[in-house]
Amino acid sequence: MKKILELKNIYVGNEEIKILKNINFEVKKGEVLSIVGESGCGKSMTLRTIIKLLPKNIKILKGKILFNELDITEIQDMERIRGKEIGIIFQEPSSYLNPLFTIGNQIEEAIKNEKSKKLCKEKVFKILQEVGLPENVYYLYPHQLSGGMQQRAMIAMAIVNNPFLLLADEPTTALDVTTALGIINLLKNLVATHNLSVIFVTHDISLARFISDTIIVMYAGFIIEKGTSEEIYNQPLHPYTKKLINCLPEKYRKRERILTIEGEVPSLKNLPSGCPFSNRCDFKIDICEKYLPGEIKFENRIVRCFKYGNIVES
Amino acid sequence: MKIILKRLKKRNKLSYISFWIIIFLYLSALLADLISPYPYNKQFRDYPLCPPTRIHFFDYNRKFHLRPFVYEIRLVNPALNKYEIVKEKKCPIYFLVKGERRKILGLFYSDRYLFGTKEGKVFLFGTDIHGRDIFTRILYGARISLSIGIIGVSISFFLGFLIGGISGYFGGKIDNFLMRLVEIFMMFPSFYLMLSLRAVFPLNLSSFQIYLLIVIILSLIGWAGLARIIRGMVLSIKEEEYILAARALGLSTFRIIFKHIIPNTFSYTITAITLSIPGYILGESALSLLGLGIQEPYPSWGNMLSVCVGNLRVLSNAPWMLTPGFFIFLTIICFNFLGDGLRDVLDPKNW
Ligand SMILES: Nc1ncnc2c1ncn2[C@@H]1O[C@H](COP(=O)(O)OP(=O)(O)OP(=O)(O)O)[C@@H](O)[C@H]1O
Ligand SMILES: [Mg+2]
Numbered sequence: 150m151k152k153i154l155e156l157k158n159i160y161v162g163n164e165e166i167k168i169l170k171n172i173n174f175e176v177k178k179g180e181v182l183s184i185v186g187e188s189g190c191g192k193s194m195t196l197r198t199i200i201k202l203l204p205k206n207i208k209i210l211k212g213k214i215l216f217n218e219l220d221i222t223e224i225q226d227m228e229r230i231r232g233k234e235i236g237i238i239f240q241e242p243s244s245y246l247n248p249l250f251t252i253g254n255q256i257e258e259a260i261k262n263e264k265s266k267k268l269c270k271e272k273v274f275k276i277l278q279e280v281g282l283p284e285n286v287y288y289l290y291p292h293q294l295s296g297g298m299q300q301r302a303m304i305a306m307a308i309v310n311n312p313f314l315l316l317a318d319e320p321t322t323a324l325d326v327t328t329a330l331g332i333i334n335l336l337k338n339l340v341a342t343h344n345l346s347v348i349f350v351t352h353d354i355s356l357a358r359f360i361s362d363t364i365i366v367m368y369a370g371f372i373i374e375k376g377t378s379e380e381i382y383n384q385p386l387h388p389y390t391k392k393l394i395n396c397l398p399e400k401y402r403k404r405e406r407i408l409t410i411e412g413e414v415p416s417l418k419n420l421p422s423g424c425p426f427s428n429r430c431d432f433k434i435d436i437c438e439k440y441l442p443g444e445i446k447f448e449n450r451i452v453r454c455f456k457y458g459n460i461v462e463s
Numbered sequence: 464m465k466i467i468l469k470r471l472k473k474r475n476k477l478s479y480i481s482f483w484i485i486i487f488l489y490l491s492a493l494l495a496d497l498i499s500p501y502p503y504n505k506q507f508r509d510y511p512l513c514p515p516t517r518i519h520f521f522d523y524n525r526k527f528h529l530r531p532f533v534y535e536i537r538l539v540n541p542a543l544n545k546y547e548i549v550k551e552k553k554c555p556i557y558f559l560v561k562g563e564r565r566k567i568l569g570l571f572y573s574d575r576y577l578f579g580t581k582e583g584k585v586f587l588f589g590t591d592i593h594g595r596d597i598f599t600r601i602l603y604g605a606r607i608s609l610s611i612g613i614i615g616v617s618i619s620f621f622l623g624f625l626i627g628g629i630s631g632y633f634g635g636k637i638d639n640f641l642m643r644l645v646e647i648f649m650m651f652p653s654f655y656l657m658l659s660l661r662a663v664f665p666l667n668l669s670s671f672q673i674y675l676l677i678v679i680i681l682s683l684i685g686w687a688g689l690a691r692i693i694r695g696m697v698l699s700i701k702e703e704e705y706i707l708a709a710r711a712l713g714l715s716t717f718r719i720i721f722k723h724i725i726p727n728t729f730s731y732t733i734t735a736i737t738l739s740i741p742g743y744i745l746g747e748s749a750l751s752l753l754g755l756g757i758q759e760p761y762p763s764w765g766n767m768l769s770v771c772v773g774n775l776r777v778l779s780n781a782p783w784m785l786t787p788g789f790f791i792f793l794t795i796i797c798f799n800f801l802g803d804g805l806r807d808v809l810d811p812k813n814w
Binding site: 228229231237244245247261306 | 703
C-alpha cells in the first residue's frame, strides 16, 4: 500500500535537551498507527513535529519527514498543509476550542476552498451529522457542550477538509469510558469511510491494540519497539513493553495486586549514556549501561534491546 | 450588536437604560442645529443670568391653554439680576418659528427654529452672564465634550491595540523597546503631562486647532496604560491551546491575531473603552477650566463651567449655570453603568 507519511532519522530538541532521538516510522494509506508510552516520553512532540507546531525553543535538528513524497521539514508555508491535508485533535477538547465562537462558526472557519457561504454551512451540517452531533450544535458555544460532544466537534473540524492523515493526541483521555468508546468507534468508522490514515497517541496499550494496525512503543524519546498490534500485545519483545503489558488491569484477577514498573523514567536533560531503560530493567547486562542499543529488525518488527543482538546506536 | 442589546436588556436594566440615554445625548449633540431655539453665540443683553423660563399650560386665571406658553420677563434690578414676570403678556410657543438665519449641519441655511416664541424668550435652562441661552450652549457644547471622548478613545485604543498587539505577539527586542516607551509615558502624572503638553503649543490657536490638540493630548496620555494591558492579554492568550489549535487548522498569522486573539481581549477592552470615555470628558473640562481648552464664544461643557469657578455671586444667584456639570455627571454615570453591563454580557459563559 501507498506510504502517506515517513519519518526518517528525526531528532528534535535544542542544545540542552534532546526530546526525540532517531525516530523512524511510516504510515500507509488507511493504516492506524498507535504510539504508546509513559507521560513525557515524547508522544505529543512527535505529532507536533509532523505538523511543525513545536514550542518556540524546540527545533527539528535532523532528519526528514516525507508527507506524500514532500519533505515537510523543508517547506515554509505549512498553512497549506495544516488542517487541509493533516488534521489534528487534542486531549482536552474544551481548551482547544475558542470560547468566543459558536461551533458552527469554528467548523466553517476550518473549511478551505469553499467560497460560498451557503455551501459552507451545508458542509458543516453534513459533517456534524457524520460525527454524530445534532444540528443545533451549530449554534452552540463550546462551554454549552459536554466533553464528548466537544471532542466530536474537534473531530469534525479536523476531518472537514478530507485530510489524508489524522493525528489524534490522546483524544479520549479526558472522557469517561462509555463516551470514550463512542469516540473510538467514530474514529474507526471514519477510517473506513474516508480511507483515512491515523496516528493515535495513547498511554493505554489495550486501547491501542483495539484501534490500530501497528503499535509503536516510546521510551524517553526513543522508539524502543514497533510491530503489529497483535504482536506487541501477545508477544512483546522489549522488557519495557513486557512490563507495560503486565501492568494491565485485565491481566489480573480480583483482589490480586497489580504490578507496577519500579524506578523512575530518567530525565531527558541527563540521560544515561547506555540504554535509557537500563536502570529499571530486569535483564540488564554490562553492555546496557555503556552503549545505546540500536534498532534490531525482525521482518516488520523493530526492537531496541541488547537481548536480541549486539547492535549499537551510532 | 442586536443580540448584545437584547442580553443587556435582560440582564442589566440599568446599563440598558444608560445605553439609550447615551444615544439620546449623542443624537441631541449631532442635531444641535435643529433642536436649539437660538444660535449658540446669540447674546441677549437684556437678559443676563436669567433663570430658567417656566412653561405654562394654565395662566394666572387658571385657564387652560392647549398651546403651551411662557410669560414675558423683565429685568428689574440689574445689580442683583432680579427678574419679574409680566403677567399680562402671554407668549405662546410655536413650532418652526422664524429667527436669525444660520447654517444647519453645515449643509444648508434656514431661518426656522424647531420651537420658540414670537415675542418673549424661552430659556429652558436659563442664561449665562452674557445673556446666552444655556440650553442651546449645552447642546453645542455636547458636540465638543462628547466627541472628544469618542475620538480620543478611538485614537488611544488604536495605538493601544497596535503597540500592545505587536509587543505581545512578537515579543523579544520589539517588546522590550515598546514597553520602555510606554513606561516613559506612564512615568508622568497624567495631569502634569497634560499641562506640559499643552504648554508646548501657542495659546492663540483657532477653536478647531485647539480641539484637535486636546484630543491628541488626551489620547497620548491614555494609550500607554492600555497598550500595556493589551500586551499582557495578547501574551497570555497566544499561549492558549485554542490558538495552537487554530494554527493547526492552518489559519494565517494575520487571521489568528485578528480573529482569535484580539476578540478574546474584547470582554476587557470594550469595558475599558466605555469606562475611559469619562476621563476624556473630564480632561477636556479640566483644560477648559484652566482656560487652556476650547475658547469662547464656542461652548464646551468644561468652559461653560469654568465661568462659575471662583465666582460666588454666580453660584448663589444663578445655580442653573451649573447645568453643564449635571450633564457631565450624567454622561459619566451612564458610561460607567454601560461598561459594567457590557462586561457581563460580552462573556459567552454568562449567557
Ligand atoms: N518547551 C519545552 N522545552 C523543553 N522541554 C520540553 C518542552 N515541551 C516539552 N518538553 C519536554 O518534552 C518531553 C516530551 O513531552 P510530550 O508532551 O511529547 O510528552 P507526552 O509523551 O505527550 O506525555 P503526556 O502523556 O503527558 O502527554 C517532556 O519530557 C517535556 O519535559
Ligand atoms: Mg501529550
